[in-house]
Amino acid sequence: xxxxxxxxxxxxxxxxxxxxxxxxxxxxxxxxxxxxxxxxxxxxxxxxxxxxxxxxxxxxxxxxxxxxxxxxxxxxxxxxxxxxxxxxxxxxxxxxxxxxxxxxxxxxxxxxxxxxxxxxxxxxxxxxxxxxxxxxxxxxxxxxxxxxxxxxxxxxxxxxxxxxxxxxxxxxxxxxxxxxxxxxxxxxxxxxxxxxxxxxxxxxxxxxxxxxxxxxxxxxxxxxxxxxxxxxxxxx
Amino acid sequence: xxxxxxxxxxxxxxxxxxxxxxxxxxxxxxxxxxxxxxxxxxxxxxxxxxxxxxxxxxxxxxxxxxxxxxxxxxxxxxxxxxxxxxxxxxxxxxxxxxxxxxxxxxxxxxxxxxxxxxxxxxxxxxxxxxxxxxxxxxxxxxxxxxxxxxxxxxxxxxxxxxxxxxxxxxxxxxxxxxxxxxxxxxxxxxxxxxxxxxxxxxxxxxxxxxxxxxxxxxxxxxxxxxxxxxxxxxxxxxxxxxxxxxxxxxxxxxxxxxxxxxxxxxxxxxxxxxxxxxxxxxxxxxxxxxxxxxxxxxxxxxxxxxxxxxxxxxxxxxxxxxxxxxxxxxxxxxxxxx
Numbered sequence: 001x002x003x004x005x006x007x008x009x010x011x012x013x014x015x016x017x018x019x020x021x022x023x024x025x026x027x028x029x030x031x032x033x034x035x036x037x038x039x040x041x042x043x044x045x046x047x048x049x050x051x052x053x054x055x056x057x058x059x060x061x062x063x064x065x066x067x068x069x070x071x072x073x074x075x076x077x078x079x080x081x082x083x084x085x086x087x088x089x090x091x092x093x094x095x096x097x098x099x100x101x102x103x104x105x106x107x108x109x110x111x112x113x114x115x116x117x118x119x120x121x122x123x124x125x126x127x128x129x130x131x132x133x134x135x136x137x138x139x140x141x142x143x144x145x146x147x148x149x150x151x152x153x154x155x156x157x158x159x160x161x162x163x164x165x166x167x168x169x170x171x172x173x174x175x176x177x178x179x180x181x182x183x184x185x186x187x188x189x190x191x192x193x194x195x196x197x198x199x200x201x202x203x204x205x206x207x208x209x210x211x212x213x214x215x216x217x218x219x220x221x222x223x224x225x226x227x228x229x230x231x232x233x234x235x236x
Numbered sequence: 237x238x239x240x241x242x243x244x245x246x247x248x249x250x251x252x253x254x255x256x257x258x259x260x261x262x263x264x265x266x267x268x269x270x271x272x273x274x275x276x277x278x279x280x281x282x283x284x285x286x287x288x289x290x291x292x293x294x295x296x297x298x299x300x301x302x303x304x305x306x307x308x309x310x311x312x313x314x315x316x317x318x319x320x321x322x323x324x325x326x327x328x329x330x331x332x333x334x335x336x337x338x339x340x341x342x343x344x345x346x347x348x349x350x351x352x353x354x355x356x357x358x359x360x361x362x363x364x365x366x367x368x369x370x371x372x373x374x375x376x377x378x379x380x381x382x383x384x385x386x387x388x389x390x391x392x393x394x395x396x397x398x399x400x401x402x403x404x405x406x407x408x409x410x411x412x413x414x415x416x417x418x419x420x421x422x423x424x425x426x427x428x429x430x431x432x433x434x435x436x437x438x439x440x441x442x443x444x445x446x447x448x449x450x451x452x453x454x455x456x457x458x459x460x461x462x463x464x465x466x467x468x469x470x471x472x473x474x475x476x477x478x479x480x481x482x483x484x485x486x487x488x489x490x491x492x493x494x495x496x497x498x499x500x501x502x503x504x505x506x507x508x509x510x511x512x513x514x515x516x517x518x519x520x521x522x523x524x525x526x527x528x529x530x531x532x533x534x535x536x537x538x539x540x541x542x543x544x545x546x547x548x549x550x551x552x553x554x555x556x557x558x559x560x561x562x563x564x565x566x567x568x569x570x571x572x573x574x
Contacts, residue, residue, distance in 0.1 A: 028256060035237065035238050038237040038238075038259070039237065039238070042237070042259065042263060042305055042306040043305065044305070044306075044314040115238055116238055116240065116254060118240050118352040118353075119265055119305065119352050119353050120265070120352055120573065120574065123265075210548065212240065212252070213252065214240050214252045214254065227254075230253075230254045231238075231254060231256065
């Protein structure tokens with residue numbers, strides 16, 4: 001089976017000026033998270049879509065889905081975890097308990113605050129996860145990357161063409177992902193905030209899927225303003 | 237739902253844009269597209285400046301196929317391969333919808349097919365069989381233009397159809413000649429062209445002539461002009477001279493310039509001039525049926541493909557347009573991975 005996990009566990013500490021997590025703020029005529037879920041709902045290769053939110057936003061999310069997407073038994077809302085990895089494990093445990101996991105099961109994990117993800121990116125993720133077991137969506141780095149160990153002086157300027165910016169989705173063979181997460185030490189768990197990094201740390205290959213410059217993450221108030229402006233511009 | 241559209245912002249410059257589509261009707265993921273000369277005129281900036289100002293930014297391409305990913309009405313299964321109809325009627329009219337001012341056309345009046353997803357009304361897609369050649373299917377729309385022109389010709393022609401002449405050795409001339417042979421197997425179909433290299437590919441035509449080397453006394457019953465641009469003037473003139481009285485001249489070629497026509501001979505011979513542009517649903521259904529019944533047509537039509545380009549980025553799209561522009565003949569097919 002193919003599962004999608006929409007990670008909406010964050011409380012948006014960087015958003016500022018609002019108590020509502022950024023994924024629930026309006027983008028055009030509907031909340032950001034609804035735009036994101038719609039991209040997965042129309043892909044009929046995906047069997048179940050699990051939306052992971054803070055506990056106190058579960059009912060709110062269910063109501064939003066009812067209002068904008070309608071009755072859809074393939075979309076399930078459950079509680080996320082404290083960290084990204086906890087959230088991911090919650091989705092895997094839910095899948096295991098309710099649907100079972102076999103060696104072909106894959107999960108597409110996606111930030112709820114990336115509503116501009118394309119159908120093509122999702123399709124490429126499905127294909128790469130099936131074929132290779134793990135993939136990450138990236139775009140080539142456009143700015144020069146500068147490394148500084150002390151935050152005062154440059155220690156290194158790596159060759160830009162070797163660098164990419166990570167986006168989501170990140171997609172995995174579920175059995176492979178859960179066995180790697182379970183093998184982490186406590187120290188590793190604390191530093192490994194990115195699921196792909198778990199793979200690379202354990203010597204497992206992660207393949208690249210081409211992202212899009214439009215697949216932006218709505219992190220700061222500026223991003224949301226920009227996203228709304230782009231949408232409004234199109235309606236002129 | 238949010239959709240990403242790749243629009244021509246100004247000549248030779250594409251950009252990503254964000255659009256919204258309603259989840260009503262059919263949503264198609266484009267797979268194989270084909271560049272038309274009309275797209276090329278926008279890309280090169282050869283349309284008049286006021287037209288470019290009015291129409292851009294706009295997604296180009298109106299020839300293409302795709303796969304259904306969603307259908308709110310359940311007429312299509314997810315994964316069905318379909319050809320997309322670019323003409324989009326907004327209301328009923330007394331004329332065919334492809335000539336109606338109440339219709340919009342993709343890649344001309346609104347966005348064409350270069351996007352992540354395309355939302356269409358259910359009657360704007362026609363299912364194609366699984367075994368169709370996908371590269372050729374990408375330009376079914378162009379085939380439908382010839383198809384509908386020939387269907388209209390059949391309705392208006394009153395004199396015999398023993399000898400049919402096609403002027404123009406480009407893509408549309410090739411398709412029109414092939415379809416005339418298919419539709420009227422007993423007629424003699426003659427191709428008149430300028431480029432020997434191109435004419436050599438018209439092996440299915442009964443006779444082939446270079447326009448400067450037409451035998452004395454040759455006449456045709458009806459003519460099909462597939463030349464376009466300023467060169468259509470000399471083509472139409474030759475047609476008027478060679479055509480039998482009460483014949484029809486079927487015009488297909490697009491010109492940016494007004495073309496002078498020898499009306500004296502048109503009057504004297506009682507000729508009928510019929511314009512042809514675009515096509516409608518019945519033409520798509522007809523072409524899909526014709527190709528299903530006679531798959532060997534794919535072998536001929538495949539000869540038209542001169543470039544196949546994988547499109548993974550906007551730079552790839554630009555490169556494909558540049559490649560198409562320098563190709564003297566044939567179609568450029570875009571395998572749409574963007």
